[in-house]
Amino acid sequence: MEIPVLDDASPSVPRFPGRVRRLLLPLSAGACALALATGCSGADPAAAPAAKATPSGTAQGSVTRDTADLEGAYQAVINDVLPSVVQIDASDSLGSGIVYDDKGHIVTNAHVIGDEKSFKVTVATGEAVLDATLVSSYPEQDLAVIKLDEVPDALKPAKFGDAEKVEVGQIVMAMGSPLGLSSSVTQGIVSALGRTVSESRSGGGTGATIANMVQTSAAINPGNSGGALVNLRSEVIGIPTLAATDPQMGDSAAPGIGFAIPVSMVRTVADQIIKDGKVTDSGRAALNITGRTVVDDSYRPAGVALVSVDRGGAADEAGLRAGDIVTKIGDSEVTTVTSLSEALAGDKPGDKVTVTYTRGGDSRTAEVTLGEI
Structure with a gap:
């Protein structure tokens, strides 16, 4: 399930040499089904107990108080958000999801649900396993919405943040069911913004090219797909979707490099699916062609032929x-279908771009007003 990373187009940032993998946990892999109940209620970060001062009044007391304040903030966020994060059993795999509203809608990754239409959902508030059905899937952005058949009274929708306020260095937590361990939490920071990442279609991948992803150092593992990346204001700022692997280490996990779909795209897609049953306005640019990768005389990818x-x-x-x-x-080289998707990922329908192409061995250019996927 390894898939290549396509980094952002900034010339000052080198292309990431590794790979990424979807954070889906196949049940056939012997996933652990241990459930961790939170048994907690909400708390005010400001109400965290202050540490006792040292007798000498040295800086150690201040450090201890700061530590207690941070721990209190973490615990308050966990108590507040974890009841909104669920585990999804999609027959042959496990993933995670986020309670989107009080109607029982849950947003997750499209690759979590695959081709399934019905699911078993485990919530952190202690109810029995619940049944859910598919509303719609949007593989082009690796997002999907399912709906609980019956909505428990204790179901708690998550609070979603503002993508414009996400900044590098912010402390975040990833919540979900890594390795089947439901209600698990890891912490890190937002380590980069604006990444463009592509999935392959092998191993159940959607083939999506996703722009503006949030990169995080919070540990995310198989089973985290569809869960929540949360800030210290208890706001969901993204959905963990992909993790990097290191090809120089036998494609083992590259610690501290994961990617989450930004909350702005999550809300755009989920709102349309809930309202209309499908995505009616993707906001994603396209040439409106079917293409295939071609190679040069040295068998290296050399462009996309329009089929x-x-x-x-x-x-x-x-x-x-x-x-x-x-x-x-524009100025972006196109050698494969994936790189073509990457080059268009940051554009919007209606934008004008210059397309360089060859016809009969002659190089030509055309100004194209982009359409929509």
Whole structure:
């Protein structure tokens, strides 16, 4: 289930050399089903007990008080948010989800639910395992919404934050069911923003190219997919989706490098699915073509050949046709279908881009007004 990472397009940031893997836990892997009940109620971070001062009045007392304050803040967030994070059993795999509203809607990753239509959901508030059914899946952004058949009175929707206020260095916690250990919490920081990451379609992957992902050092493992990345204000700021692996270490996990779908995209997709039963406005740009990767004489990827061009679509309106080979979008080199998706990931429908392509061995350019996926 390894999939290549495509880093952001900033020339000052080197491309990430590793891989990423989906955080889905196959049940066939012998997942542990240990449930950890929280048994806690909400708490005020400011009410955390102050540590006793040392007799000498040295700085040690201040450090201890600071530590107690931070621990209190962590515990308050955990008590507040964990009841909104669920474990999802999708027949042959385990993942996580977030209670989205008081109607029983739960948002998760599309790769968690796969092709399943019904699920078993375990909530942290102690109810029996609940049944849920699929509302809709949107693999293009690796998001999905399911709905509980019966909504327990104690069900607690999560509070969602503002993506514009997420900053590098903020303390965050990842909550979910890593390795089948439900109601687990790890902590770290937001270590980068604006990452563009692509999944392959192998091993149940959606093939999605996801822009503006939040990179975090909080430990995330198989089973964390679909869970919550939370700030110290008890706000969900992302959904943990992918973790990096290190090819130089036999593709073992690369500690402290995980990626979460930003809360802005989560809300955009979930709101449309809940309202209309599907995504009606993706907000994602496209050339409106079907393409395949081509190789040069040295068998290296060299561009994307247009297999077909949608009539009336963006590429068609700009004069591109089947057989053309796209090699650049703006200043971004295009060598594969994945790199084409990456080059378009930061654009919006209606944006104008310069497409460089070859036709009959001649290099040409065209200004294309982008369409929508």
